[in-house]
Each structure stands twice: as structure tokens, then as C-alpha cells.
Amino acid sequence: MMIDRRSLLKVAVVAPLATTATTGQAFAESAPPALRPFALRDVTLGGGVFADKRALMLAYARGYDVNRLVQVFRANAGLPTGGAVAPGGWEGLDGEANGNLRGHYTGHFLSMLAQAYGSTGEPVFAEKISTIVGALVECRAALRRDPVPLSVPGRFGTGLEFIRGSYQYLDLPPNVLGGSAAVTLSAWVKPTHAATWARIFDFGNDTTRYMYLTARNNNGVPRFAITTNGGGSEQAINGTASLPLGEWSHIAVTVEGTAGVLYVNGSQVAVNTAMSLNPAVLGQVRNNWVGRSNYAADPAFAGVLDDVNIWSRALTASEIAGLRNSPGKGDLASYSFDSGLSDATLRRTWGSPSHPGFLAAYPETQFITLETMTRSDYTVVWAPYYTAHKILKGLLDAYLNTGDARALDLATGMADWMYARLRKLSAEVLQRMWGLFSSGEFGGLVEAITDLHQITGNADYLALAKLFDLNSLIDACAANRDVLEGLHANQHIPIFTGLVRLHESTGEQRYLTAAKNFWDMVVPHRMYSIGGTSEREFWRARGAVASTLTDVNAETCCAHNMLKLSRSLFAHDRNPKYMDYFERALVNQILGSKQDQADPELPLVTYFIGLAPGSVRDYTPKQGTTCCEGTGMESATKYQDTVYFQHPEGLYVNLYMPSTVRWQNVTVTQTTAYPFEQASELRISGNATFDLHLRIPGWARKGVTVTINGSHHVGKPTPGSYLTISRAWRSGDTVRVEMPFTLRAEQALDRPDVQSLMYGPVHLVARDSRTAMLEFSLYRNATLSGDLVRSLTPVAGKPLHYTLDGVELAPFFEGTADPFHSYFRRVEPRVVFGGLDAGVANVVRDGTSFLDTVWSAAPFPTKTDFVTRVDRVADRFYAGEDRTRVTRTARHAPLWP
Incomplete structure (x- = not known):
């Protein structure tokens, strides 16, 4: 159900602070913020660099086929995917860590579409939202029931499709082999993926006693094997060529006496005449499976099956060849799928239907396994509650911007499911889970759940939000103990935005105090000039800046979430420092994280920002669809939210x-x-x-x-x-x-001679491919205000571009792939004022130079104030003739205001 934008105003009135970027008003709260943001629809973005960047992202959003986004959800639910191809990178079964984060990108995309619709009112964005939400409704319903066979055209009639990612298989009746010592296994197969060890047949009890036929072994060829003593004792027959993907192949194996024969498309391809094992020695096994392996790590078969047969004898070569032209009829089992599954049962490897409300692009087992984990392993479990946050937030944004009641129903279902699951766990288990790096990451879930509480008034959701309290972190920050060193940055930043929301709903001061103290631990103590934070996704020691410059600094998600926290804190106490930071991070890292280029397939947003000398921004990190590309899509469609x-x-x-x-x-x-x-x-x-x-x-x-x-x-x-x-x-x-801009050099906290250039709010970088740190001098033309810009030469026709000692300086926010230097080494060997050289070395004492000490007091109201400052500082650095030269030069120097 969709409603028009005018009617939507009635819906949006319930939106809380954290979602007002896309919604607007707020409920009465226990500790309401002093200020409220505006809905995106109430703030129209005008032309300029922000609008230009947004236009690139809106074009991507308009053109992208959202059926691709729900492909992994449909596959997981066992629904037809319509031939859609999932996005690459993390958003697919082949993504990093076995695709254990899939579904997160869809949530980000929903938020982007909701913000785009809220900002522009273009129907195309609402239509895409409706398509995604409708698909998710179908997926949730499918996960709540037993799997339904997907009938597709087969080799002779109807085939049975196993969608990759559905984790489905056929469970055959017990004793289907009938104790026979001889056997023929036969099937038509049309594999759709080249995964190794996906079984066609597997009969056994465990990984010790079994018999299987697989389409691809480690060498990519078919293999039959039987053993009563594990994998090292398999008696096997291996094929010679791979079965083609997307094409029908007939595969069969016969075992009788000491001979086993493997056939492909009616032709004998391999023989083993020294077999001492046969199906009878296995006895009556527990597992009689088509499409599933007794090895839990092996993938389920992906593709289509037809004419699956088992005989209690070894068919002759001519009989096998005849199966190419007409269906078989095994005496032990025969499945043509023309009229259902007969006595077989279609099951999922992960077991029974999901619990009510569950919605994800992978099975519920990710959440279940997390509850018993004692150490992180993202190849096993990778942040399922983090992914749940992205989906939940996307659904809330969809509801609040389009009024689609289905989205709210999906969101409340997810929250109900989480509460039913988590409230049964002990406090000890919860604390262990949330403390696990990566596996236990839950992103901004507390913020979203608290928003849902505000929308619905359901007290269970507030109780659910509090179940995510990571008390060791909250207590430390509330006590102003800096424990950030070694922590994964983006795992923890969103926690504090959630705490601000909890403070607003509960009045608990500890939450707000912890969030404020945490912010002060990051800014400026772990902040780079662009506003970002983290190195290799982690925080280093307090004050470590110059010592952490690498090619993997400033994960873009961190800046996105620091902006959210900053705006939330500003709404409470109106401290301008939050907005000074907000402007820095927005104008520089966030704006500069979007490449100035259009692409129909990719959002072109950075993950890391390398700040080592000569770094180049990567706008297609990790093959696309990472966390930072997700937040990047959101950032680029809400520039005006604050x-x-x-x-x-x-x-x-x-x-x-x-x-x-x-x-x-x-x-x-x-x-x-x-x-x-300016x-x-x-x-x-x-x-x-x-x-x-x-x-x-x-x-x-x-x-x-x-x-x-x-x-x-x-x-x-x-x-x-x-x-x-x-x-x-x-x-x-x-x-x-x-507000006239001035050029200032900011010192790294841990190394004063390593500096960066800020021109007003704009971070200027040196475009240069050298990988050694550049050296610049700047004080020679400093003005009384401390402005260093007179040392630069403007580049004609290129606003905010300059040259310094032959090197071009440019705004970081320009989304280019040019190598750049964010930091340089400040070299001021001699005392020079207003272009006059005193002929005296710039002495350094206690790590700070004479000139740095003088100019740290800028701006100077008058030249007299400046000369007085020079005279006082010179007392500490110089004596005799050197001191006289320094003060005389200061008096005669032609200094600009």
C-alpha cells in the first residue's frame, strides 16, 4: 500500500530524532533534545557541488535493477529468482567470508531510495521501494513454511530446481538402497554453479561411513566414492572432464562385485576394478540424500535434476546409453518430478521453518551459532545483527517516506523475532556476544529499534534496545576512561548514537554522558584532517596521527557514523564544536568519498582513504557493495539533513x-x-x-x-x-x-612537523605521485591573522586550486583518482617575516620551533601585538645578536592584516 506525499505528513509525525533526516517530527520523550532536524522533504538542496555529487548517486539509484538486490533473499527463501544476478562483492554467496554479510546492501539501498524519494518526490524511487518491500514480504512468508518444490522444464518433462543459496535437498526414504550389494545411480543434471563437492547422491551416517556421487571434485570432474573408514580410505572413480554449467548431462555409476564404472552422457569415462566395498557393507544408513553432503561444509547442489533413479543391479553399458533417449525406472527409487516428489521430502539443510518474524538473506543459523561463540570468526558468523540493522533501518525509512504499511509490518516482525530470541539469553551470554569483534557487531541497531519503539509505542522494543548494552564500553566511557585503543572503530561508533536515543527514551544520564565522552576521545585525538578516523578499521593510541598514516586510514563508514553521532549530540546541548566537526567531515571525507563520475553498476564510493604520501582513492573497493559503499549511498542522498x-x-x-x-x-x-x-x-x-x-x-x-x-x-x-x-x-x-577563509596548517598531535593544510573548511591536498613525504615552508608570507595563503599561487580558472613550490594543491572533496598527499613535513629552516629573512635559524626547543610558537598566538589585532609576541618568545629561544636580528626583522617586516 502506498500513500501520497501529502498524506505522508500524518505518518511522519511519529518519527524520532534519529530518523528525522528522512521523516521530521518526534514523539514526546523522557529526555527530549533541545533541537530537532528537518525532514528531507522540508529542505530543498540547491545547485552546487553537493547537488552535483547527489545527482550522480540519484542516477545510479534510478537505473539499478532492484530485483538484483532481492535475489539473495529469494534464493534463501527457496523462491524463483527470475534470472536476477546478485550484486558482486559482499552482497552474494561468493562474497568475502562465504557471503555472510549478504542482505546488508539491500538495507542501505532501501534507505537511499527512501531519502531520494523524501528529497525529490520522484515516483521511480517509491516504485523501487515497493518492489523490494513486496519481495521481502514474499520471502518472509516462504521462510515460515516448508520448502516448496520449484518445477522447471526438465530433460524429459518436469525438472526439480535447487536454487543456489536455498540450501535445499531431497531426503529419500530410509533403507532406499534395500541392502543391495549391487547398485546403479543415475540422474540427469544441469548444474548452475561450479562449486566443488556438491553432491548428486550421498548415502551415509556421518563423515566415516558413506557413499556419494558428486558432479565436481577438487579437480572439477565427477567422482564416485565409497568408504567405511573416512575420507582417507575412499574407494573412488574419477571422471576426466567437467560437466558443463547450464547444460544437461547424464551421469551414472554402476557397482557390482569388484567393479565400478562411471558414465557421462551414456559413455564410460572411468573404471575401478579393485573395489572391495559395495552398498551392502554400509548397512542401513541414516542419511539418504539427493543434493546434500554428509560433510557439513560442502555446498548443496545448485541446478536442476530430472529422471533420478536407483537400481538394485548394475545396468549394462547399452542400458546406460539408452537412458540418454528415454526416462529410466529404477526398482529401488525413481523420480521424474512430473507429478511431485513421490516418497521423497524436500528439506533445507538448516532445518525447520524459521521463527515468526525472521527475515534475512541467509538462514537463522547465523544468529543461533553466534550465541555459543567464544571467539570471533567472521568466516563462520559475520555480524548478523549488523545486517539486521541495515535491513530494519531500510524498512523504517521506507515506511516513513512512502507510508507502505508492509514495510512497518516487516520491521515489527524483525523486532519481535529479535526480542523473542535475545530475552531468553543470560546477561553473560549477551555481553560475550556484543564484545566479539566482527561476529558480534550490531551497527546502529539500537538506534533503529528505539525509533521503532517511538513509532509504535511498543514497550517491548525499548526493552529489546537495552539488551544490546555493552556495559564494559558504556561504563568506561561514562567514567571518561579512554579504552578505545585496539577496538574496531565502526563496530563501536554507532553504539553511541543508539545510546543517545536510549537516553531520550529512558532519561538515563549514563547513556548521554558516555556518548559525549566517547566523542571527545575521537575528536581530535584520533581524527585525521579530513574528519575521518581509524587505521585498518581500528583505533590506535590516543593522539597517534602521523604514526598511523598508511594506505588504509579513515574507513568511510566511520565518518558517516561520526556525523550521525555529532548531530545527535548537538541537538542536546547546542555545542558548536559538534557542528565544526560535522562541517569538516562532511565537506572533506564524505563529499570526497564519492567519485565525480557516473556508473550504472556501482555507487563509486571509497572504503578506506589512504593518507600515506602518494595515496590514490579506490572508488570500487573489494569488488563493490561493501559497508562503506552502503553508507556512501545514504550520505550522498541526505547532504542537506543537518x-x-x-x-x-x-x-x-x-x-x-x-x-x-x-x-x-x-x-x-x-x-x-x-x-x-566565502x-x-x-x-x-x-x-x-x-x-x-x-x-x-x-x-x-x-x-x-x-x-x-x-x-x-x-x-x-x-x-x-x-x-x-x-x-x-x-x-x-x-x-x-x-566569512573570509584563511589558510592554516594543522599539526599532527604526535609529530608537530607533520602537518596538513586547511583553507577555511576545505582540506587542501598536494597532488603528487611521489611516495616520500613532501616538504613545504609557509611562514615566509604569513599575515597578522595567521593566514598562510599568500605563500600559495592561485591556479587560473580552477577555484580552490593553488601551487606551492611547483606542486598543485586541490580540495580533497574533488572525487578524482589522482595520487595525493594529505600530510606534509613542515620545514622552516630560517626566521622570515613578511618576506624579510632575519638571517637566523628557526630554533626548535622541546619539539616546537620558534616560528610555531610565535604564530600559535595568531590572529594578531595589530602589528604592535605581533612584535610584542615576537619579542617575548625570542627571550626563550635566542640571545645576543640573533635575538636582535629576529626582533628587528619583526618590526620592519611588511605584514598584511
Whole structure:
């Protein structure tokens, strides 16, 4: 069921803070935030670099066949996949760690589509959402029942299809072999995947006593084997050529006396005349299977079967050849599938139907196995609750943006299933699970579950959210004990956004205190200049920056989730530091994580950002569909989600971005080319009295000028604060904010001579293929404000591009594949002020140079203040003639404001 966007306003009113980027309003809460964001539909993004990046992602979203996304869900449920091909990378059975994360990308894609629809209202996005949700409804229903045979055209009549990923097999009646010493196994097979050791037949009790026929052994050829003493004692017959994929092949084996013969397409391909074992010596076995192995790690057969027969004798070569042209009729068993399965039973390797509400692209066993794991092994279990979060969040976004009640029903079903499962586990088991690296990762699940509680009012969901409390981490952060070193970064960042939501719903202060303290442990102590964090996905020691520069820094998911946490914390205490960070990470890492190129198959988003010298951004990491490409799709369709916040008496302008917001009885249109323009203008439409709060960026060293209607100056704004304008606004009023950028060099916390360049909010990188750290000098033309930009030469026709010592500098947010240097080594060998060389070495004491110490006090209101600073610092660094030269040069240097 779909509803129109106007009616949707009635639905969205129940949305909580964490989902207001896509929904809007909030329930009354125990500890409500002071501010609320706007729904995406209430903020229109104007033209510019953000809109250009978003346009690339919207084009990808419009064109991608979403039937590919649900292929793995359909396969897992045993439903026809319609020939759809699952996305590559992690989102498929062949993905990393056996595809144990499949389904996560579909959740991200749903969120992207929901945000795209919320932002643009284009029907194509709602239609795609409906297709995915409808498929998931069918999949959940199929998982709740016994598998249904999939009948397809067979070799002679009807064939039985085993979809890869359905984990289905045929269970034949007990004693189907009848104790016969001779046997013929025969079947028409049409394999669809080249997996080795997938069985056609397997009879046995375990991995010691069995007899099987497989389409492919390790060499890719058919193999028959029988043993009573395990794999090392198999008596076998091996074929000579692989069975072709997607084509019918007849395969048969006969065993009688000491001879075994393997046939393919009616021709004898291999013989073993020294066999001492036969089916009779196995006795009555427990497992009589078609399509499943007694070895649990072997894959189920994928393909189509027809005319499956078992005889109690060895058919002759001519009889085998005759089976190519007409169906057989085994005296022990015969299955043509024209009229069902006869006495066989279609089963799943993972057992009975799933529990009510379960929905995933893999069996419930991933969740069950996690409960007994004592150490992480992502090849066995890879973050099933993390994947559940992506699906749940996607469904909530779908419901809140389109009103599709089916999505909410799927979401509540998932939560009901989780609560039924987790509430039975002891606190000890839960703590062990959530503490496991990777396997126990649950992403932002607490946030999503708490949102669901707000939407439905179901108290069980709040109880469920609290079951994910990782107390060792929460208690440490609440006590302000930094325990982050060695932790997987993105496994833990989303936990704290969930804690903020829990604080809002429960009033428990410990949650909010832990989140605030955690944020301060990351920013700036584990933050790179682009705003990102982590090295090889992990946090290193507090303050370690320069010592951690590699080709695998700043996992993009971390920046995405730090932005979510920052906006949540800002909504509570309005501390401008959260928005200063938000702008840094958004304008640099998030914007720069999207390649400036269109692609119909890939979102082209980074995973890691290499910050070692000469790094190149990889926009197709790990064959695509990683966690970071998922969050990248979401980021690129909600750039405007934090530009404005609201409270009943006022409007907060947090970011400078071309956009229009509709609030109460007014519309505010922001016009700017930011960050190419160092100013922004806001125009009011409508009459109202309210407070307008303008963010004054912390980097604005040259000061900010605010005017109303072109003439009235508003106070003296303080960098790193909000300027409040209380006014009875009239239609046509304009507010102009001018904030000149300055070029500043930021020192790495653990090595002051390793630095990076920031021009206002923009991180400038050196485009250079050398892999040794570049060396730059910058103080020679520094101005009284501390601005270093006069040492750079602008590049004509390329805004925000400069050259320095022959090397081009460019904004990181440009999504190119050029090699770059984010950090350089600062080399200031001599004391130079305003281009005047004092002829004195720049002395270093206690790891800090004289010039660094002087300029750390910038900006200087007047030259007199600057000279006074030089004079005082020179007392600590120089004596005699050197000190005189330094202070004389400072007095005579032509310094710009």
C-alpha cells in the first residue's frame, strides 16, 4: 500500500530524532533534545557541488535493477529468482567470508531510495521501494513454511530446481538402497554453479561411513566414492572432464562385485576394478540424500535434476546409453518430478521453518551459532545483527517516506523475532556476544529499534534496545576512561548514537554522558584532517596521527557514523564544536568519498582513504557493495539533513549550503556557492518573529561580518559560536554572512612537523605521485591573522586550486583518482617575516620551533601585538645578536592584516 506525499505528513509525525533526516517530527520523550532536524522533504538542496555529487548517486539509484538486490533473499527463501544476478562483492554467496554479510546492501539501498524519494518526490524511487518491500514480504512468508518444490522444464518433462543459496535437498526414504550389494545411480543434471563437492547422491551416517556421487571434485570432474573408514580410505572413480554449467548431462555409476564404472552422457569415462566395498557393507544408513553432503561444509547442489533413479543391479553399458533417449525406472527409487516428489521430502539443510518474524538473506543459523561463540570468526558468523540493522533501518525509512504499511509490518516482525530470541539469553551470554569483534557487531541497531519503539509505542522494543548494552564500553566511557585503543572503530561508533536515543527514551544520564565522552576521545585525538578516523578499521593510541598514516586510514563508514553521532549530540546541548566537526567531515571525507563520475553498476564510493604520501582513492573497493559503499549511498542522498535545526522559538543555520527550508510560516532560501564562495545569503519569505541562530565557524580567524538588508551590521560574531538575531522578520529580509577563509596548517598531535593544510573548511591536498613525504615552508608570507595563503599561487580558472613550490594543491572533496598527499613535513629552516629573512635559524626547543610558537598566538589585532609576541618568545629561544636580528626583522617586516 502506498500513500501520497501529502498524506505522508500524518505518518511522519511519529518519527524520532534519529530518523528525522528522512521523516521530521518526534514523539514526546523522557529526555527530549533541545533541537530537532528537518525532514528531507522540508529542505530543498540547491545547485552546487553537493547537488552535483547527489545527482550522480540519484542516477545510479534510478537505473539499478532492484530485483538484483532481492535475489539473495529469494534464493534463501527457496523462491524463483527470475534470472536476477546478485550484486558482486559482499552482497552474494561468493562474497568475502562465504557471503555472510549478504542482505546488508539491500538495507542501505532501501534507505537511499527512501531519502531520494523524501528529497525529490520522484515516483521511480517509491516504485523501487515497493518492489523490494513486496519481495521481502514474499520471502518472509516462504521462510515460515516448508520448502516448496520449484518445477522447471526438465530433460524429459518436469525438472526439480535447487536454487543456489536455498540450501535445499531431497531426503529419500530410509533403507532406499534395500541392502543391495549391487547398485546403479543415475540422474540427469544441469548444474548452475561450479562449486566443488556438491553432491548428486550421498548415502551415509556421518563423515566415516558413506557413499556419494558428486558432479565436481577438487579437480572439477565427477567422482564416485565409497568408504567405511573416512575420507582417507575412499574407494573412488574419477571422471576426466567437467560437466558443463547450464547444460544437461547424464551421469551414472554402476557397482557390482569388484567393479565400478562411471558414465557421462551414456559413455564410460572411468573404471575401478579393485573395489572391495559395495552398498551392502554400509548397512542401513541414516542419511539418504539427493543434493546434500554428509560433510557439513560442502555446498548443496545448485541446478536442476530430472529422471533420478536407483537400481538394485548394475545396468549394462547399452542400458546406460539408452537412458540418454528415454526416462529410466529404477526398482529401488525413481523420480521424474512430473507429478511431485513421490516418497521423497524436500528439506533445507538448516532445518525447520524459521521463527515468526525472521527475515534475512541467509538462514537463522547465523544468529543461533553466534550465541555459543567464544571467539570471533567472521568466516563462520559475520555480524548478523549488523545486517539486521541495515535491513530494519531500510524498512523504517521506507515506511516513513512512502507510508507502505508492509514495510512497518516487516520491521515489527524483525523486532519481535529479535526480542523473542535475545530475552531468553543470560546477561553473560549477551555481553560475550556484543564484545566479539566482527561476529558480534550490531551497527546502529539500537538506534533503529528505539525509533521503532517511538513509532509504535511498543514497550517491548525499548526493552529489546537495552539488551544490546555493552556495559564494559558504556561504563568506561561514562567514567571518561579512554579504552578505545585496539577496538574496531565502526563496530563501536554507532553504539553511541543508539545510546543517545536510549537516553531520550529512558532519561538515563549514563547513556548521554558516555556518548559525549566517547566523542571527545575521537575528536581530535584520533581524527585525521579530513574528519575521518581509524587505521585498518581500528583505533590506535590516543593522539597517534602521523604514526598511523598508511594506505588504509579513515574507513568511510566511520565518518558517516561520526556525523550521525555529532548531530545527535548537538541537538542536546547546542555545542558548536559538534557542528565544526560535522562541517569538516562532511565537506572533506564524505563529499570526497564519492567519485565525480557516473556508473550504472556501482555507487563509486571509497572504503578506506589512504593518507600515506602518494595515496590514490579506490572508488570500487573489494569488488563493490561493501559497508562503506552502503553508507556512501545514504550520505550522498541526505547532504542537506543537518543544514538547519529547529526549536519552537528559533531556526538554527548550522551549515552554509545552497538550500531552501520551509519552517512554520516562513521559507528561508540560502544562496551561496560555498565552499567556493566565502559568503552566504539567506532570504526570508513570510512574516514571523523568531530567533535566527547563525553558526560562526571556529576556523573564521579573520572574523565574520553579518548584515541585514545590506546595511545593518550585527555585532561582532565570535568564531566557534552561534550568533543570535532576534527580529520580527518580514518577507524580503536578507541576511548576508561573510566569512573570509584563511589558510592554516594543522599539526599532527604526535609529530608537530607533520602537518596538513586547511583553507577555511576545505582540506587542501598536494597532488603528487611521489611516495616520500613532501616538504613545504609557509611562514615566509604569513599575515597578522595567521593566514598562510599568500605563500600559495592561485591556479587560473580552477577555484580552490593553488601551487606551492611547483606542486598543485586541490580540495580533497574533488572525487578524482589522482595520487595525493594529505600530510606534509613542515620545514622552516630560517626566521622570515613578511618576506624579510632575519638571517637566523628557526630554533626548535622541546619539539616546537620558534616560528610555531610565535604564530600559535595568531590572529594578531595589530602589528604592535605581533612584535610584542615576537619579542617575548625570542627571550626563550635566542640571545645576543640573533635575538636582535629576529626582533628587528619583526618590526620592519611588511605584514598584511
